[in-house]
Amino acid sequence: MRNPGFDRSLCPVARTVERVGDPWSLMILRDAMHGLSRFDQFRISLGIAPNILADRLDRLVAAGLLERRRYSQRPPRDEYVLTEMGRDFRPVLLAIMAFGNRHFAKEGMASQLVDAATGVPAEPVLVDARTGRSVDGPGFRLAAGPAADDQVRARMAFADGMTGA
Amino acid sequence: MRNPGFDRSLCPVARTVERVGDPWSLMILRDAMHGLSRFDQFRISLGIAPNILADRLDRLVAAGLLERRRYSQRPPRDEYVLTEMGRDFRPVLLAIMAFGNRHFAKEGMASQLVDAATGVPAEPVLVDARTGRSVDGPGFRLAAGPAADDQVRARMAFADGMTGA
Numbered sequence: 001m002r003n004p005g006f007d008r009s010l011c012p013v014a015r016t017v018e019r020v021g022d023p024w025s026l027m028i029l030r031d032a033m034h035g036l037s038r039f040d041q042f043r044i045s046l047g048i049a050p051n052i053l054a055d056r057l058d059r060l061v062a063a064g065l066l067e068r069r070r071y072s073q074r075p076p077r078d079e080y081v082l083t084e085m086g087r088d089f090r091p092v093l094l095a096i097m098a099f100g101n102r103h104f105a106k107e108g109m110a111s112q113l114v115d116a117a118t119g120v121p122a123e124p125v126l127v128d129a130r131t132g133r134s135v136d137g138p139g140f141r142l143a144a145g146p147a148a149d150d151q152v153r154a155r156m157a158f159a160d161g162m163t164g165a
Numbered sequence: 166m167r168n169p170g171f172d173r174s175l176c177p178v179a180r181t182v183e184r185v186g187d188p189w190s191l192m193i194l195r196d197a198m199h200g201l202s203r204f205d206q207f208r209i210s211l212g213i214a215p216n217i218l219a220d221r222l223d224r225l226v227a228a229g230l231l232e233r234r235r236y237s238q239r240p241p242r243d244e245y246v247l248t249e250m251g252r253d254f255r256p257v258l259l260a261i262m263a264f265g266n267r268h269f270a271k272e273g274m275a276s277q278l279v280d281a282a283t284g285v286p287a288e289p290v291l292v293d294a295r296t297g298r299s300v301d302g303p304g305f306r307l308a309a310g311p312a313a314d315d316q317v318r319a320r321m322a323f324a325d326g327m328t329g330a
Binding site for chain 2: 094102124140141158
């Protein structure tokens with residue numbers, strides 16, 4: 001299950017999933033977004049085995065989303081804080097949160113994003129920064145980019161034909 | 166690794182990760198978004214073992230993101246198509262794609278979302294539908310919702326203190 005080798009693919013989804021697309025890594029990033037940083041904080045929050053937690057923290061550091069910082073010399077203790085790249089993952093987690101709230105919050109929303117001033121729940125939607133239009137609509141389509149190889153081009157052509165865009 | 170039991174948590178991120186937050190499920194959803202629907206299409210695209218693919222398709226059907234449809238009676242063959250819930254996961258995948266393009270596309274972008282009319286690459290950002298403001302900024306904060314239990318409330322209070330929002 002680990003390391004299925006998606007990175008050989010040029011696909012940006014594959015490359016991200018390869019690095020952070022497993023349950024524990026995503027939950028660690030959620031916790032980091034909530035301000036947790038110490039090994040024991042993650043361990044207790046997630047009920048995760050120490051060896052698995054250590055592995056995932058190492059992987060997230062190697063991928064560039066977390067940074068290891070020593071906060072105590074005696075005993076030696078590290079904390080793990082989001083890098084700029086790690087903070088840039090926040091919209092992904094917020095999109096997941098919004099999806100979970102729409103579909104799996106059978107008891108009602110337990111946690112949500114709210115307007116800091118008014119407390120009104122946000123309705124997160126993904127739009128194009130330039131035009132303000134929803135990217136999840138007919139105005140946008142998937143396309144091969146300058147670095148595409150034949151495999152990506154074939155895939156994008158297929159996707160384009162399917163959506164009719 | 167499978168089924169870490171996050172669902173006992175009320176957290177909408179945990180509930181989503183529990184259902185679709187593993188590498189293969191995310192890649193299957195990517196492929197489904199690209200228009201793939203048949204077992205062999207997924208198998209060839211992902212280089213995934215048939216028993217693992219069958220397991221993940223079953224799980225995605227059970228979670229409500231894919232629907233099984235028989236397209237051939239002799240021999241019996243099913244295809245797997247996105248449900249309305251599955252299509253609603255698209256913004257998550259597009260946010261992952263944008264993140265991967267920003268951080269892991271060392272050769273340049275291989276695939277990207279473009280304006281269907283002009284071909285100009287989109288810059289996907291997550292905003293509040295009502296106000297149009299970026300939700301990934303100081304104007305919004307995480308908060309406990311009506312269904313929060315003590316654990317969620319403690320977590321949100323901690324997160325709030327950390328961000329200073």
